[in-house]
Amino acid sequence: MMEDFFILALQFKIMQGIVTKSMGLWYLVEGSDGTSYQCRLKGKFKLENKKISNPVAVGDKVDLIDDEGNKDAKIIATIHPRRNYIIRTSPKKKGHGHIIASNIDLAVIVATVATPRTSLGFIDRFLVTAEAFRIPAMVLCNKIDLLSPEELSGLKEKMKEYENLGYQTAFISALDKKDIESFKKRLSNQTTLISGHSGVGKSTLVNNLIPEADQKTSEISEFSEKGIHTTTFAERFRVADDSYIIDTPGIKELGLAEIESHELSHYFPELRELLGQCKFNNCTHTHEPGCAIASAYEEGEISQSRYDSYLSMLLGDDNRR
Secondary structure (H helix, E strand, C coil): CHHHHHHHHHHCCCEEEEEEEEECCEEEEEECCCCEEEEEECCCCCCCCCCECCCCCCCCEEEEEECCCCCCEEEEEEECCCCCEEEEECCCCCCCEEEEEECCCEEEEEECCCCCCCCHHHHHHHHHHHHHCCCCEEEEECCHHHCCHHHHHHHHHHHHHHHHCCCEEEECCCCCHHHHHHHHHHHCCCEEEEECCCCCCHHHHHHHHCHHHCCCCCCCCCCCCCCCCCCCCCEEEEEECCEEEEECCCCCCCCCCCCCCCCHHHHCHHHHCCCCCCCCCCCCCCCCCCCHHHHHHHCCCCCHHHHHHHHHHHCCCCCCC
């Protein structure tokens, strides 16, 4: 990789940049000169022999060279090693992973109690994916203006479980400017990924954070009570000089990628604390005698929803919502 880079450097003028939008075969890249360039890939990229459906992701640091066939465009010649990324199984290419975004400082899952409903299992899958790459995560509960006092109280009580595990939580109505300003303060000096189901209010949130983003929004389908896709491509926006957000298309399912079954318990903080205390060192924490995690669950030290999520992921349950 470095040898190829030096050969290119001798032949072409190299410019570094960051991918800000992925549009299938074309990408927008913000160059080090502050200009956005339309770019395409130079040939085929092979990423460490990994099965990835998208070789380039928003957030990637890349090297650009001039496109001799198009003076208004550039070519992505090199992809720099990623600090981290959020990945899921590809919804279009079986056996491959799809990188949602890379080089992230905070991963935010936007969740709603209803219209559409975000399940705890879906939240847990997102948090496990973030844990696997050591990315701090937040659960952002939106549309609280639609909840009764009792429903909001119950939601906050449930979110305390995540707070006790070390995750950030927040409660907003994306239409309330006061809530938006409070959330915006948490985004300072970092790149934040915003993800979730279609219809949970990601685009409305982005528009209120960055009015010039002008992301399309849509109503919930009355027939299915599910969100209608409005964001087509992942895109990176500047919130302030030192702050960026990456908005992503709505995710229907979140299949785990690059996580082996024997590693899974490491990505649940409450399970990780008990690893090494089981009778058998290859314990799956499902049926084995002398399992410290199963005992903790039976004694109420691990919540049923979290243990159910662990079992669902371990068994490869296709219901990823």
